Amino acid sequence: xxxxxxxxxxxLLPVLVGLSIIVFAIARLLPGDPVQLAxxxxxxxxxxxxxxxxxxxxxxxxxxxxxxxxxLLQGDWGQSILxxxxxxxDLRIYLPATLELVFAAMAIAVAIGLPAGLLSAAYANxxxxxxxxxxxxxxxxxxxxxxxxxxxxFFVMQMGWLxxxxxxxxxxxxxxxxxxxxxxxxxxxxxxxxxxxxxxxLAMPAAAMSLSPLATxxxxxxxxxxxxxxxxxxxxxxxxxxxxxxxxxxxxARNAASATLTVIGLYFGWLLAGTVLVETVFDWPGVGLYxxxxxxxxxxxxxxxxTLVIGALFVIVxxxxxxxYGLINPKARYA
Amino acid sequence: MxxxxxxxxxxxxxxxxxxxxxxxxxxxxxxxxxIWGLVGETGCGKSLTGLTLSRxxxxxxxxxxxxxxxxxxxxxxxxxxxxxxxxxxxxxGMIFQDPTTNLNPAFRVGTQMIDVALHxxxxxxxxxxxAAGASRGARRRAARDLAVSMLDRVGIVDAARxxxxxxxxxSGGMRQRVLIAMALIGRxxxxxxxxxxxxxDVSVQAQILALLHxxxxxxxxxxxxxxxxxxxxxxxASHVAVxxxxxxxxxxDVRAVLKSPRHPYTQALIAALPxxxxxxxxxxxxxxxxxxxxxxxxxxxxxxxxxxxxxxCARAAPGLAPVDTGQxxxxxxxxxxx
Ligand SMILES: Nc1ncnc2c1ncn2[C@@H]1O[C@H](COP(=O)(O)OP(=O)(O)OP(=O)(O)O)[C@@H](O)[C@H]1O
Ligand SMILES: [Mg+2]
Numbered sequence: 037x038x039x040x041x042x043x044x045x046x047x048l049l050p051v052l053v054g055l056s057i058i059v060f061a062i063a064r065l066l067p068g069d070p071v072q073l074a075x076x077x078x079x080x081x082x083x084x085x086x087x088x089x090x091x092x093x094x095x096x097x098x099x100x101x102x103x104x105x106x107x108l109l110q111g112d113w114g115q116s117i118l119x120x121x122x123x124x125x126d127l128r129i130y131l132p133a134t135l136e137l138v139f140a141a142m143a144i145a146v147a148i149g150l151p152a153g154l155l156s157a158a159y160a161n162x163x164x165x166x167x168x169x170x171x172x173x174x175x176x177x178x179x180x181x182x183x184x185x186x187x188x189x190f191f192v193m194q195m196g197w198l199x200x201x202x203x204x205x206x207x208x209x210x211x212x213x214x215x216x217x218x219x220x221x222x223x224x225x226x227x228x229x230x231x232x233x234x235x236x237x238l239a240m241p242a243a244a245m246s247l248s249p250l251a252t253x254x255x256x257x258x259x260x261x262x263x264x265x266x267x268x269x270x271x272x273x274x275x276x277x278x279x280x281x282x283x284x285x286x287x288x289a290r291n292a293a294s295a296t297l298t299v300i301g302l303y304f305g306w307l308l309a310g311t312v313l314v315e316t317v318f319d320w321p322g323v324g325l326y327x328x329x330x331x332x333x334x335x336x337x338x339x340x341x342x343t344l345v346i347g348a349l350f351v352i353v354x355x356x357x358x359x360x361y362g363l364i365n366p367k368a369r370y371a
Numbered sequence: 372m373x374x375x376x377x378x379x380x381x382x383x384x385x386x387x388x389x390x391x392x393x394x395x396x397x398x399x400x401x402x403x404x405x406i407w408g409l410v411g412e413t414g415c416g417k418s419l420t421g422l423t424l425s426r427x428x429x430x431x432x433x434x435x436x437x438x439x440x441x442x443x444x445x446x447x448x449x450x451x452x453x454x455x456x457x458x459x460x461x462x463x464g465m466i467f468q469d470p471t472t473n474l475n476p477a478f479r480v481g482t483q484m485i486d487v488a489l490h491x492x493x494x495x496x497x498x499x500x501x502a503a504g505a506s507r508g509a510r511r512r513a514a515r516d517l518a519v520s521m522l523d524r525v526g527i528v529d530a531a532r533x534x535x536x537x538x539x540x541x542s543g544g545m546r547q548r549v550l551i552a553m554a555l556i557g558r559x560x561x562x563x564x565x566x567x568x569x570x571x572d573v574s575v576q577a578q579i580l581a582l583l584h585x586x587x588x589x590x591x592x593x594x595x596x597x598x599x600x601x602x603x604x605x606x607x608a609s610h611v612a613v614x615x616x617x618x619x620x621x622x623x624d625v626r627a628v629l630k631s632p633r634h635p636y637t638q639a640l641i642a643a644l645p646x647x648x649x650x651x652x653x654x655x656x657x658x659x660x661x662x663x664x665x666x667x668x669x670x671x672x673x674x675x676x677x678x679x680x681x682x683x684c685a686r687a688a689p690g691l692a693p694v695d696t697g698q699x700x701x702x703x704x705x706x707x708x709x
Pocket of ligand 1: 384385386393411412413414415416417418419420432599664
């Protein structure tokens with residue numbers, strides 16, 4: 037298992053290098069002159085050239101990539117042309133916000149989706165199954181931002197239970213940043229009040245984000261459970277007297293969950309890349325918002341940074357899923 | 372009283388095409404210590420007969436029309452699920468064809484065996500060698516010890532260590548041994564083995580059969596061994612029942628049946644030897660094919676292919692009746708077949 041994990045981690049390196057090359061190439065191939073844009077419409081030719089030199093954009097592409105790549109390793113992810121702040125520092129603020137959102141959404145989706153799918157299959161074609169299938173269909177068809185707006189109408193405007201948006205009240209002091217995930221930091225600081233506040237901010241955007249993975253995980257879990265229940269080993273277990281509950285919750289649940297795990301990993305990456313709408317609706321200060329602004333102003337460095345980070349996270353999450361799959365499914369370890 | 376008694380069992384299976392009369396008067400009885408081979412062509416109802424004994428045939432689509440299934444005097448068709456569960460794994464063990472698919476690949480073999488042992492121990496605490504109120508931990512330990520000793524008994528070397536291995540770490544034959552150990556863990560009186568060697572290498576088949584034979588002798592087990600292969604029957608069975616299209620057509624002492632078969636179908640089977648596998652296809656000297664069970668022929672189902680059949684054979688289905696050589700034959704004209 038350990039050598040398998042190490043081998044997979046080593047294999048990760050070329051993938052990441054490739055990713056950085058692609059990101060760099062795409063950024064350079066995009067139309068539009070970022071220097072011109074940053075310098076402003078009134079800038080003279082000399083001013084533009086000076087700025088290009090300052091930003092290193094006048095050198096050959098290979099050299100630019102090389103300094104970009106070595107910079108990445110030293111934590112120098114370039115500067116945002118617009119904010120004139122290091123991209124790395126921006127990411128250190130925005131990325132944890134997005135991660136917190138995605139983690140929370142996935143936690144909701146997994147915590148509800150796995151049992152719902154399992155029960156759906158256990159009660160196939162009876163009312164719990166119909167209920168869960170109807171809800172999943174609804175969840176898949178409902179646009180995330182629309183659910184977000186509905187929730188805001190009800191929980192904020194109508195009931196006044198939850199804040200409209202943001203991560204944490206500006207007037208309050210957040211718990212000291214350790215992980216960057218405010219809920220987690222509050223727990224680390226043993227600050228129950230801050231935890232609750234952060235949770236209240238997180239609840240609606242996370243719920244809106246969780247909708248589509250929840251539906252997919254439920255359906256996938258239902259399918260894999262049905263598949264597992266039709267296996268010979270279930271007949272054997274029944275023939276040797278194990279109860280339906282034991283077979284379902286101990287044995288089949290694991291078989292089915294390990295098959296569902298792949299979907300969970302895929303969805304994780306998909307969510308990371310797709311937070312923009314929800315972040316906009318809930319004014320959630322994550323990379324989605326950051327990237328949108330960067331796109332609007334053709335600010336290359338932040339865009340490259342965001343793409344790189346999300347791409348890298350995507351690959352790493354998939355690795356983790358594969359390793360977890362190996363833990364759950366002993367056969368894969370030797371593959 | 373016989374340990375197992377199946378008496379004139381009729382069962383239909385409903386599918387989109389309608390209700391197929393797949394068991395049409397199956398009669399069989401097993402005593403402790405007997406190894407019964409149950410042979411017949413594919414689709415004749417061997418597996419269903421075996422599953423019925425554990426009441427594992429899903430209903431619907433199955434429907435029991437008439438007949439009785441008794442285990443140790445108990446009417447199984449009337450038993451509730453709880454009663455059946457107390458029998459399964461404890462008094463009735465089952466072994467199936469493919470040892471690769473019948474062990475759960477995601478769990479250590481020990482986990483799976485221990486759960487069976489715990490179940491059997493719940494039904495009968497003496498299986499674990501414990502008094503009724505033993506603690507959870509004590510039961511788990513006893514269940515594990517029992518599992519190890521069973522693995523040891525079926526010939527798994529270094530059982531105390533191998534018990535923590537996953538199924539894929541065993542070879543096919545070893546996996547089947549594990550499944551046999553699992554079926555034996557509750558100290559059953561009856562083992563139903565549905566083609567237990569079909570999926571194994573020829574060299575391993577003989578070892579598994581020898582193992583079953585030895586265990587049956589040691590424990591005084593009754594075994595219902597379902598197989599396509601008359602050679603297997605000849606090797607280890609003490610008795611044999613031949614099925615055709617949902618009914619037992621000949622049953623009795625294995626020597627009597629193999630040496631002087633009286634049902635024309637059995638005769639054709641044996642004539643087809645040494646190509647001992649009766650799985651499919653035309654049998655020597657037998658025209659026609661197995662009837663469609665959705666619309667079976669009236670009377671004797673074998674009539675359309677029977678070399679000695681007469682018009683009255685279509686009037687009713689023949690029941691099993693003893694013949695001079697000792698076995699029982701379901702044929703109106705069996706004496707002529709001699
Ligand atoms: N779940 C089911 N639904 C419908 N028909 C079924 C079902 N299970 C079995 N049957 C039918 O019942 C008949 C007997 O099946 P069974 O599995 O007992 O045959 P078998 O003698 O064990 O055959 P094989 O040698 O191929 O294992 C077959 O015609 C089969 O098509
Ligand atoms: Mg069968």
